Structure formats: structure tokens, C-alpha cells
Amino acid sequence: MVITMAHGSGGAATSELIDEIFAKAFDNTVLNEMEDSAVVEGSARIAMTTDSFVVTPLEYPGGDIGRLAVCGTVNDLLMRGATPKYLTCGYIIQEGTDVELLRRVATSMAETAREAGVTIVAGDTKVIEGNGGIMINTAGVGFVPEGLEISATRIQPGDVVLVSGNLGDHHATILGSRMNITNQIESDNAPLTDMVATLLAHKIPVHCMRDVTRGGLATVLKELSDSSKVTITLEEESLPVSPAVRDFCGLLGLDPLYMGNEGKMIVALPAEAAEEALQLLRGANYGADAVQIGVVTEGIDGHGDLLVRTAIGGMRQLDVLQGEGLPRIC
């Protein structure tokens, strides 16, 4: 069966779609009330965020748009030290979408939400004309402990920068799928819940965390160096990239520094706390490949810089991604 405009009418077909797919997948006491809005328990400090997800293909090695839509929002909450609690989701579905695909996406979304420890408490469905696509918006609420200040502006000279694992996996997966390239690369899309919870539970003095998404590590760290007005110097040889992704990038002329992930984060923290933090990250879910990649020094003339020392000892200054990261021609 495929989605038709009738599924967006607000009538019987809409109810059936919601009951059959979403209510079944997301099943929880708040959502099951089916009221106009969800009423939930709160906290003195909350973090809120929203993100919209558009990805082609909808299902790819290692994940799908449903998993992505949970991870993206949950990870943004986590990066401020919040414990993610509630999600809302809005589905915009194009007519012609296979209902079984929709069920798989919703089921994957529900499983990922359980893994990340969040409850999907409200939702919405719209059907539009089109050719079988799905777009999802999620908004999230998390509770922030009193006194915890983790922010893009708090990176300081004397800090070091850690990354939780290999770069570029998600980007390479999506590009590979679109180009019909068969390889072993899988998306890393994952909630960072366990890693963040472990660091905070052990009172690691984290100054800043940021998930490495679109634009890649270089874009993220350049923005952070600007926000904190510091110089971040990376060691090229310590940047973790899997051999498969490295070769993929080599073939297509892409730079792993500018390729997106959906389950990796950087952590900036005082150098003396780095070793314990690395051990904790490596013991947590999705953190096995965590390494230190750089050091933080004073900013020059009050602005931020991102530098990388190359394998042959050269120094390269990095900027944010310009335009799109496209494969080269020759």
C-alpha cells in the first residue's frame, strides 16, 4: 500500500495511518492520551532544540531517516549537558510513499528513542504531493543540572580536544549510496547519550562538547575557535579515519575533515582531565575509537584560528566548509 492524499485529509484515513503506524511504534502513556498537547513533568533548567531531516536515500547502511531524526535532536541537547527527556516529531510524507517503508522508519525511530532514553510525546503528520519522500522534524526537551555550564564560548588555552571516533562515516555512506558504490562503510548515526552521561557522572570538567555533523570536524572546530577566541591546533596524523573512508575520500577527492558524521562529538576539556575522559569515552557505547586530536592555545588578536600540523610537518590553516563538499572530476 502507498500513501495517498487521503491520508492527509484529517479524516478516517489519517486516523488509521496514525493508529497503525505511529501510535503502535511510539506507544507510551503521554502520547496514548491523544490530547491536543502533551503535559509532562519538568525541571528548573531545560534545554530545547529542533531540527529537520531530509536525506536521500531514506534508508542507508547503518541507519535511516527515523534513527537520524532522533539522534540529531538528542545529540544537540546532550551537547549542552542536558539529559534528553521528550521529543516531538512532525512527519511530512509525500504521496506515493510505501506504507511498509514508513512503518520501518517509525519503528527505527521508536527503537532509537528508547536507546537514547527519550519519550516521543507529541507528533503530527502531513501528506503532500510528490514522489514517495519523507521529511521529519523533531523538537527535543532535556533537563540541565544546576550549575553545569557547557558552551561553545568556554574553550580555554590549556584545554585539549578529543574526538569520540572515526570521521566521515555518515557522509561517505550517504554519498556512496547515491553513487551506487558498494563498500563496507556504514553510517555512524547514533545517540551520544551514554558517552555524555558517563563523562558527567564522573564529574569530568568538560568545557565544551559539539557533535560533528554537517560541515565536518573542521567547520565545527573553526566555529568553536571563533566563539571561544582561541587557537586550536590539530595533529593530522592523530585524526581518526577508517581505511575504507580514507580510500573512498581519496578516490573522490574529498577531505574527511569536511565530511559529516551523525554519531561523533568533540570534547574540549583541561589537559589534565584528558586521560580519564578518554578511558571513559572508550568504555561507553560508540566511543571505542576516542582519541585526543589537538591542543588549545591563546587566540591571536582576539580571534579564533584552526590549524592542522600535516604529516610532513607543514602547517595548514582551516576555514569553515565553503559551498558543498562535492566529488571532484579528475
Next chain:
Amino acid sequence: MGIETYIDYLKNYDGPDVTFMEVCGSHTAAIAKSGITKVISPKIHLVSGPGCPVCVSPSGYVDRLIALARQPETTVCTFGDLLRIPGTSESLNEAKGSGASVEMVYSPMDVIALAKEHPDQTYVFGAVGFETTVPVYTVLMEQVESEGITNIQVLTALKVMPPVIRWLCDNGARIDGFIAPGHVSVISGSKHFEALSREYGIPFAVTGFSPKELVVGIYGLLRMWEQRQKLLAEGESLTKNFYPSVVTHDGNVIAQAKVEKYFEPGPAVWRGMGEIADSGLYLRKEYAALDAGSRGLDEDHKINKACRCDQVLMGKITSEECPLFGKVCSPLTPQGACMVSSEGSCYQRFLNR
């Protein structure tokens, strides 16, 4: 010798100033990313030549693609980089925004699927590239022929390296040695550059793309340059292959035969340099039905009079010496082609300052 020995030699070089040019977009990017210029002696100057196929395509080619994309029942397909190259009044991307039918594809083979799905639509593939990319287009041609597909054409801007290198040598680009393109050499073989090195007494080093391969290639080039008189006197070749893991002397003869079957040389206009004899490849007459009008697209219009892309492409000035660089001209507001493509020398200079 360990890599440190090569680096030390290049770092401590104190002879006359030398200028080496790379003529491959991937080398432009690889050199910028390696940070090698900050490691070697300031007396060794590395300049970028006309190695980015998108950058050297004249505006007339882009204009023709746009005109095709505005025709009814016609879609232009091409690689991402080409979409943003300025034509006379707009880029393909801008044309797409105002209704022209343009699709970005990742491989020429994607066009086959599109053409089969929409038999009433004609698909024109914007085929740019050097020796490296041309064999891929021959595979497209073969498939179009063997499956009897009638709604695919190509608009080509295909170019080959030796004539433009000769043109540079003849037109005052003072180059002491060439970092010969690794990818082109995979197809054409290191022999591709032997006649030039003999004729002009200039060394060519076929080089790979990793930082260490670049160090070895540039070291080899410098040593050949230093010993060129002796090598020439002894009848030695000044072309050396420092990328033997993938490049052979004769290259990929199967690919060369396919190119020979479909394409023939002809004059081509290079952005900022004008027409260079035999520097282009065009579909042979037997395949004229597949050609969407690739010959004679000579117009070469500058969108900003102060743009000095042409000088940059010839290695006569560095990107920083262009008055627009980093000011009005940036990757988000490119005034010339060198700032558009990720293989363009200005783009790489901007990103890796």
C-alpha cells in the same frame, strides 16, 4: 632514504630560485592540504597551472549548456562543480533557479537511467575533463551505442595536457619543471611528457598525491633540474615516474584505444589563454549525432574586468596577487572559475591560507 632526508634536502636548498608548476587539480588540492610550501626552502616556488578542467572551460561552453537547458524537452546533466561556473550572464545553477532543466549527477552513467526512465526527454551530458576523464565518457558512448539509446547527447569540453604545456613554455611562463599529473599519466603513461621534456630541456616528474609522494616527486624534480645539463648531455630522459605504483611508461592502452575510437583532436579555447591547436578532443564525425554542438564554443567572457584568473592559470601570478582575491572574490562569491571548483588554485589558496 627516509622521507626526512628528502624533506631536509628541500628545506635546505639554497641554489637559484626555481619555479615548479603542477598542472592537475588534484595536485593543487593535495599541495595546499599538505602544507608543503611551509616546509620547503623559500627558493622553491610551487605554482598552479591550468590543471582544473572546469576552471579552463570558457564562458561560451557554459552559455551553450544553459541554452540547451532552456530548450523544451531537454535536460542538461553534469557534475556539481560545473553548476557554479559563471557563463556570460549567469551560471547553470542560476539558470536552474529560473526554470532551466539542469540535473547534477555523480557519474555519466546516471544519465543512462534518466534517459530510459524519460524517453521523451533529451539528456545532454556536460562532459568536461582531461585525459583522465575522457575514457569514462567513452564507456557512456559504448552503452548508448550498444543499447540503441537515442535521447542522450554530450556537449564536450575535453582537453589534453601536452599542447597547453607547450603553449605555456612558448608564452613566457618561466617554469623550471613540471609536476606531471598523476591521474592523467595513469591513462596516458609517463611517455606522454617525454617529447616536451626533451624539446624544452625541462624536467617532468610524474607524482602521486599523498604528502610523502609529493615530497619525493618535488625532490626528484629538483634533482633533475640541478643535473639537467649532465642528464641531457648523456641522453637521459628528463621525464621520470615517481608514481610507479599506478603509472606505467605506456599507460592504459585499452583506455587510449577507446578514446582514439570516439574522439579526435581539434583546437580548443582555454579560459584566459585563447585557442590552442590540437588541445581539445571532439567526437569523430561518425558520432556527430551524439554531439550537442561542442565545436566553436570560443567566447571567453570575464564577469569582472579585474579578474586575473588567466594569469593565475598560467602561473604568472599567485592567487594572492590578484586584486580581487579574498576581497570580492571568495568561494561564496566567485568572480572567476579558479575560485569555483574545489580543484581551482584560488579556491585552495583561500581555504588553506
